[in-house]
Amino acid sequence: MSSLTESRSVTGRQGGRRMPRLFGEVGPALPAFLLIVFFFVAPVVALLLRSVLEPVPGLQNYETLLGSATYIGVFANTFIVSTVVTAAALAIGFPVAWALVVMPMTWSRIVFAILILSMWTNLLARTYAWMVLLQRTGLINKMLMAVGLTDEPLTLVNNLTGVTIGMTYIMLPFVILPLYGVISNIDKAVLRAAALCGANRWQALTRVLLPLAAPGMAAGGLMVFVMSLGYFVTPALLGGTSNMMLAELIAQLVQSLTDWGLGSAAAFVLLLSTLVLYGLMLKFFGTSRLGGQ
Amino acid sequence: MTVPFLKIDGIRKEYGPVVAVEDVNLTIERGELVTFLGPSGSGKSTTLYILAGFEKPTLGDIRLNGQTLLSTPSHQRNIGMVFQRYTLFPHLSVGDNIAFPLKVRRKSKADVTERVREMLKLVRLEGYEDRKPAMMSGGQQQRVALARALAYDPPILLMDEPLSALDKKLRDELQHEIRRIHHETDVTILYVTHDQEEALRLSDRIAVFSKGRIDQVGTGPELYADPATRFVAEFVGDSDFLSCRVTHSQGGRANVVLGGDFAVEGVPLHDERGTPGEGALLLRPERIDLSRSEPTGWRGLPVRVDDVTFLGSNVHVIAQTGWGETVSVRLPFGHEHISGLSRGDEAWLRFDPNEAHVFV
């Protein structure tokens, strides 16, 4: 380790330029590195320890979590909502990203500006706005009734429907941006070739465009799914009291019931499932991206 | 009157204020290999894209066996195309790329396998079935693209500068392959290139594009022997141009004067409506004879030799007229007046007025 540091700094000096020398040495980065260990690893370890030590040492917190229908229900809610949100965000985000690539520059600039501005707008403000839109007398119910799709106002808020709608909206930019990058890098001549080969729009989409955009879908989808698993604000504001999501449960366990052990165990289960998913994705798309079999 | 196989009828294409293609007319016979030859930006690709259905013409019609193609979308035209860039599907193997047009046509599995094998054999890539495009060279990728474009037996194959990204040796090899495949399959090929040598080597007929129009259509020898415009003369083969003054013209022939006093009579005249009286005389370097001494039986154009280059089977002489214009002359090796010819020597040039052309 020290000899490596040594030899790097020597080449840095021979090169005579400041930048490589600065970046070639590990030494100056050490405090930041320790900080990262402290901030990122320590809380996880603390979490794990609390989940198996409180209130008494043992795995009883995990037994409680996995043995109770209520808690299993919360896990199920969390995974179902996250899956639906991810699927919806991809289904809406893909055509939007495609449109952004093919539309004239002036138009796409405007759409990008709207996307970015919405991301800069305060999260709470945006979520409250959805609350207003989704309530029984809100704009969406009024429109649905005006068109005649429903006679009675639908309950779109204080339940998982509201949570799903609100989170899909929040997550959209996180799929649109990576997908835009991937799609704009696809050579449009390849799609023309597909058309002349006889592929109609649907075949060109499913057999060429989607496979080529898969890395962007995976990156955006994973990001959204993982963020959704632990999302708190939107479920707390748009969700109901009966159908909780995991982040709400953890908050309740820790804040209201001060049950740190059970809260930590729930958080740890969330972390583990996220890691497993991430590993699976990496295994799936990490190699195909490199053009392997 | 029989219906022509493929008819490009008065095509015009505007992109905003830019006129990319203007009044393009061409009739193509079944089984022909026709090249679109012209410099970059002359409208070759645009014409091809209109045939492929990627662009709609502003005016005009494309008819295949008398039926308009314009109302048929690209994916139903059943036309093959090889592009300038590599357009194989990067996520599919070579075999799956060739199978793609067959699978979207819902051919049976056995047919697909059989056809893919035939196509790989046609382009001489047997055994490459499972490779990914990224693991093949540019030349191999274009072969696969050719196989993919021919797999569904299209009546027409479009090729847009497919070899321009390859080096000379590979290009020669693939030109040869394209010729062979054209003979073996009887497909009608429309081939775009900016390389006159490639056009001459490949085509049955060449359409010379200039500024969005077709200047002339003909076989290589026809274009070379009888260019319709100055542009065609310059673009196909080597050429010498001398400025001249037209003194008399009648029945497609003209009498001209070079450099004040050298008269040439009965030269074929091509009227491009330039400045009246002013013209350019076209000579072909290998159709000019050179003499070291003042000729007696005929009147030679006196020149001074600027440079002599030995090029193997022929010798390239650069000479200058008394009024300062340059003429290049190609003489066969062993020509009686070549030995000892060097820079600064006096010489006299002779040419047949019937083989020259005047453009005014």
Ligand SMILES: Nc1ncnc2c1ncn2[C@@H]1O[C@H](COP(=O)(O)OP(=O)(O)O)[C@@H](O)[C@H]1O
């Ligand atoms: N999509 C387009 N938009 C605007 N102008 C275009 C477009 N495509 C081609 N052009 C113009 O049309 C002319 C002919 O182009 P092209 O057919 O590509 O020429 P070539 O293939 O002979 O090089 C050029 O001046 C080019 O700039």
Ligand SMILES: [Mg+2]
């Ligand atoms: Mg072109």
